[in-house]
Structure formats: structure tokens, C-alpha cells
Amino acid sequence: MIKMIDLPYPINALEPYYNRETLAIHYETLYKGYVDKTNNILEKLEKMRNEGNFEAVKCLEKDLSFQGSGAILHQLFFENMAEASLESTLSEKLMNRITQDFGSFEKFKEQFTESSKVVEASGWNLLVWVPKFKKLEILQCEKHQNLTLWGCKPLLVLDMWEHSYFLQYKSKRPEYIEAFWNIVNWNKVNERFENIDI
Ligand code: MN
Secondary structure, three states: OOOOOOOOOOOOOOOOOHHHHHHHHHHHHHHHHHHHHHHHHHHHHHHHHOOOOOOHHHHHHOOOOOOOOHHHHHHHHHOEEEHHOOOOOHHHHHHHHHHHHHHHHHHHHHHOOOOOOOOOOOOEEEEEOOOOOOOEEEEOOOOOEEEOOOOOEEEEEEOOOOOHHHHHHOHHHHHHHHHHHHHHHHHHHHHHHOOOOO
16 A cells, blocks of 8 residues: 655745645645545455456556556656755766756756646656666656656656646646746755666
8 A cells, every 4th residue: 555645845835836726636636536546446456356347457557557657757746846945055076967958947947848848748758767767857748657668767757737737827838847947946856866776
């Protein structure tokens, strides 16, 4: 069974960049839904194995990928944000790596911003470490589980599903993305990078 994470800040802490109403629905209803559904699928998979009836195996494994990835990405998303007043900064190690792989922090930020704008339909944008390439890349993700590079480690994720911005920003995706930069918790991003065996 998987568990919901506690929000690492009060529900109104990300205002004005990410308002209370959006965060409340996103965390309490939508994220909870992914965690609950993932647990339900895990139970059904166990039951399936115990009973030796694999009729639903295709559907359950596909659902596990979707719901489980939804649970994982939302956890990463909520944890890689923080109050704007936290004033976190990139570690020297990650800054050097970003400079090496993207040319400069500005180039990285520009690519991540432009990339987020063009995520198709419901999806995510991610800064990832790709172990097999030994470099950082940015990936657009469709739904929660499509368009990955196997083995990649997400460092920074941005939810581009409409439910993540529509209440506050309507269809103005660029404004939502611009606001996001104010509430990135770079300490958390640094920590994820530190935990990778390069
Ligand atoms: Mn979401």
C-alpha cells in the first residue's frame, strides 16, 4: 500500500502564485484519488494472483501505470514547491551540471518554459537525470506515464494538466508557468540530484 504525503507547507502557502482553492482541490481530491486508486489496483493484483484468474491482467497493469504514475508525480510536484519567501537556490553542483548540459541556467529555464507550454493535452514537464546518457534532459510527458526515457530520475516536475491551473489562470498557460518559477523549492531539487549515483 502506498500513502499520501503530507503537504510540506500550509494550504495557502503558495499564494499568490498558486492559490489555496486550486491547491486544496489538487491535493485533497485529485492526488488522494490517484493514491486510493493505486491501492485499489494493488489489492486487485494480489487477489488476481491468489485466485489464479488473470482475465483482468492487461487492464490492471495498464491502470497501475497510469494511477501509480499519477500518485508518484503529484508527490514529486507538491514537494518541489515551497513558499516564495523560502528563497531557495540551486546548489553549486547542480548549477554546474545545468550549465554543462544546457549551456546556462537561463537556457535551461527558457527550454523548460517553452517545453511546458507545448505539452500536449494532459501531461507534465520534467527535468530529469538520464543515467544511461549521464546527462540532464527535459521531457514532456503525456497523461502521467507516457513519453519517458527508461530509468530517468525526475528532479523537477510541473503539472500541465488543466486541473493544475485552470481555476486560477484559466487558459493562460504561460502565466501559470511564469508563476511557478517563484515557488520552486530548489533545496528539494538539489536533494534529489544529491541522491543520484552519477
Ligand atoms: Mn495534477
